[in-house]
Amino acid sequence: MPHADSPRSYHHGDLREALIGAGLELTRDGGADGLALRDAARRVGVSPTAVYRHFADRDALLSAVAERVQQRVADGMQVAEPPPSTSARDRLRAVGLGYIGFALREPGWFDLAFGRPGALQERIEPDRVPAPFAALSAALDALVAEGALDAARRPDAEWPCWSAVHGFALLALGGPLRGVSAEELREAASRTVDIAIDGLLA
Numbered sequence: 001m002p003h004a005d006s007p008r009s010y011h012h013g014d015l016r017e018a019l020i021g022a023g024l025e026l027t028r029d030g031g032a033d034g035l036a037l038r039d040a041a042r043r044v045g046v047s048p049t050a051v052y053r054h055f056a057d058r059d060a061l062l063s064a065v066a067e068r069v070q071q072r073v074a075d076g077m078q079v080a081e082p083p084p085s086t087s088a089r090d091r092l093r094a095v096g097l098g099y100i101g102f103a104l105r106e107p108g109w110f111d112l113a114f115g116r117p118g119a120l121q122e123r124i125e126p127d128r129v130p131a132p133f134a135a136l137s138a139a140l141d142a143l144v145a146e147g148a149l150d151a152a153r154r155p156d157a158e159w160p161c162w163s164a165v166h167g168f169a170l171l172a173l174g175g176p177l178r179g180v181s182a183e184e185l186r187e188a189a190s191r192t193v194d195i196a197i198d199g200l201l202a
Helices: 014-034 037-044 058-076 088-105 107-115 131-146 158-174 182-201
Strands: none
Touching (some): 014 107, 037 058, 058 088, 088 182, 131 158
């Protein structure tokens, strides 16, 4: 019977995906600190040395897992099959509340994707845009296309919007908003997003 990490057991690329899947499981509750290469290897039934065929080190695997989490965040920021009547403002609102909602549901993954040092590159490069940033940018572009946002105010509008929802998420996860009721938290999140949008469109 072939060893679990032999070519007969894993086709090209399968082991890499399996390791990312193991990384997702390990970091869901424990965040970045929950991921150890040995544990990831054990979960997929390979030797620790097999991990290095696809990832140079733990940081490389962490980055791959974080990128996958960021895509999940972006997916949650979208309005699912919005009706034609959905306004650009509603789209932007859904983006903001989706970001906060993901943080509250999945604090371990949120910390991995956005909280650890080096989770995001120092600059957003055109050929490497984090999925949540792209979702936010698309929503802002829709505001301009609809005429709700002056094109002159569009440059760099991502930063105040992202800062508002990210700051709220941090306050809710480990700050003064931690422990408040779910209803109060939803109301506060909605108010935060609405105020940010009102300021942008004023």
